Amino acid sequence: xxxxxxxxxxxxxxxxxxxxxxxxxxxxxxxxxxxxxxxxxxxxxxxxxxxxxxxxxxxxxxxxxxxxxxxxxxxxxxxxxxxxxxxxxxxxxxxxxxxxxxxxxxxxxxxxxxxxx
Amino acid sequence: xxxxxxxxxxxxxxxxxxxxxxxxxxxxxxxxxxxxxxxxxxxxxxxxxxxxxxxxxxxxxxxxxxxxxxxxxxxxxxxxxxxxxxxxxxxxxxxxxxxxxxxxxxxxxxxxxxxxx
Amino acid sequence: xxxxxxxxxxxxxxxxxxxxxxxxxxxxxxxxxxxxxxxxxxxxxxxxxxxxxxxxxxxxxxxxxxxxxxxxxxxxxxxxxxxxxxxxxxxxxxxxxxxxxxxxxxxxxxxxxxxxx
Numbered sequence: 001x002x003x004x005x006x007x008x009x010x011x012x013x014x015x016x017x018x019x020x021x022x023x024x025x026x027x028x029x030x031x032x033x034x035x036x037x038x039x040x041x042x043x044x045x046x047x048x049x050x051x052x053x054x055x056x057x058x059x060x061x062x063x064x065x066x067x068x069x070x071x072x073x074x075x076x077x078x079x080x081x082x083x084x085x086x087x088x089x090x091x092x093x094x095x096x097x098x099x100x101x102x103x104x105x106x107x108x109x110x111x112x113x114x115x116x117x
Numbered sequence: 118x119x120x121x122x123x124x125x126x127x128x129x130x131x132x133x134x135x136x137x138x139x140x141x142x143x144x145x146x147x148x149x150x151x152x153x154x155x156x157x158x159x160x161x162x163x164x165x166x167x168x169x170x171x172x173x174x175x176x177x178x179x180x181x182x183x184x185x186x187x188x189x190x191x192x193x194x195x196x197x198x199x200x201x202x203x204x205x206x207x208x209x210x211x212x213x214x215x216x217x218x219x220x221x222x223x224x225x226x227x228x229x230x231x232x233x234x
Numbered sequence: 235x236x237x238x239x240x241x242x243x244x245x246x247x248x249x250x251x252x253x254x255x256x257x258x259x260x261x262x263x264x265x266x267x268x269x270x271x272x273x274x275x276x277x278x279x280x281x282x283x284x285x286x287x288x289x290x291x292x293x294x295x296x297x298x299x300x301x302x303x304x305x306x307x308x309x310x311x312x313x314x315x316x317x318x319x320x321x322x323x324x325x326x327x328x329x330x331x332x333x334x335x336x337x338x339x340x341x342x343x344x345x346x347x348x349x350x351x
Binding site for chain 3: 062063071081085088092095096097113
Binding site for chain 1: 137138139177179180182184185188191195198199202204205206207208209210211212213214215230
């Protein structure tokens, strides 16, 4: 049995859980005063930072599930995503519209391949 | 290749699928006549029961994705969740609003680390 | 550390990612001019095709998360699903209503047990 490794283990949730060679985390913009374009940009940068902290990069993403507060923002997501993702080394991606907390415009569940855990 | 272990294998779905050291299941309140507070309480108790049946407990949860029929119920969720989760040993958690079947107020997809499978 | 195997690696996303004995993919109807019944039928057939391409079949599905553009289509989903799924060898299944892109009536995130990856 693998060990559960928790990074950023808080009271309500853990920021990143690593287990069985897979890291899982939820990414939302840290500054939710930003508009949707700003929040998407933040989330993509934060995905990079989280991956870097795990010793990998965006090419190690296995799966990204994206919730948009307003699905009409999908073209903005795609524009920024397409400039960010590494063609040929992208994760699977789902994107649906759902109600999000507070001022969040985007919430992402990410999984990445990592060593250990 | 790991073996797929199914617990509660029904006609439409399986209650719990264990594979590669990960148990996956969907939890909804058994008594949907309850209000949202009651349904959240049921789901948390059922998560404990399911975990116990797997030989683990809530500290083995890796990931919990929560759908609320009305995201305005999030404060009630957080109140009950915070009293339930083990600080420092929590899973990652996403929570969004989505349309749920029948009288469901909450639907949860859970994954936990287990031996075997 | 397992290797990430990508099948159908495009610019925006990869069709199927295999890692650690698990294949993950997103399935939507290829012909979105179809009504909801047609789209659900397509998705179920496409799940079979994807599974076959992975050397497995629908009995290897671990988890299926279903987003319906209109949850009132759930009875149609259940009718077609029940005729398709193998009783006793079904995956776990969640089904919620969410906003979907374009003319999509159903979007599915699937995971299956496979050898390798």
